[in-house]
Amino acid sequence: MQKKPFFKMVSLYLIFATLLLTLPSQGWAMFITSSQTASVKKTDMIVIQKALESGVVKQRMMDYGLSSEEALARINGLSDEQIHQVAANLDALQAGADDVGALIFLVLVVILVVVILQATGHKVVVR
Numbered sequence: 001m002q003k004k005p006f007f008k009m010v011s012l013y014l015i016f017a018t019l020l021l022t023l024p025s026q027g028w029a030m031f032i033t034s035s036q037t038a039s040v041k042k043t044d045m046i047v048i049q050k051a052l053e054s055g056v057v058k059q060r061m062m063d064y065g066l067s068s069e070e071a072l073a074r075i076n077g078l079s080d081e082q083i084h085q086v087a088a089n090l091d092a093l094q095a096g097a098d099d100v101g102a103l104i105f106l107v108l109v110v111i112l113v114v115v116i117l118q119a120t121g122h123k124v125v126v127r
Contacts, residue, residue: 041080044087048075051090 051057052068061071075083117123 037080041083044083045075047087047090048072048083 049072052061052071058068061068075086078086
């Protein structure tokens with residue numbers, strides 16, 4: 001009978017903590033000056049130009065009958081938000097852009113499995 005108040009307090013604490021953790025975090029809004037906007041657009045255009053100059057992308061555009069100059073002319077017609085979105089998504093489009101992280105993860109998993117097998121007394125033989 002003495003444990004009921006304890007469990008009641010713990011359950012109330014967990015309910016309160018769960019509700020508190022589901023609240024959205026505070027967002028910050030501020031004005032961006034035109035010089036900052038121009039700087040961001042210039043940086044995004046440099047990223048896009050580097051991607052267009054890559055050999056694989058150039059060849060793919062030529063397969064579609066589009067030159068680098070025509071592609072840049074079409075990109076210049078986009079809005080600032082669209083240009084920023086294209087530049088932000090270029091890393092995901094590059095061939096092998098995130099394979100290093102996946103490779104490191106796989107190596108760590110293999111090492112972990114080998115350590116666990118060794119610790120449990122199993123032999124690991126690599127041929």
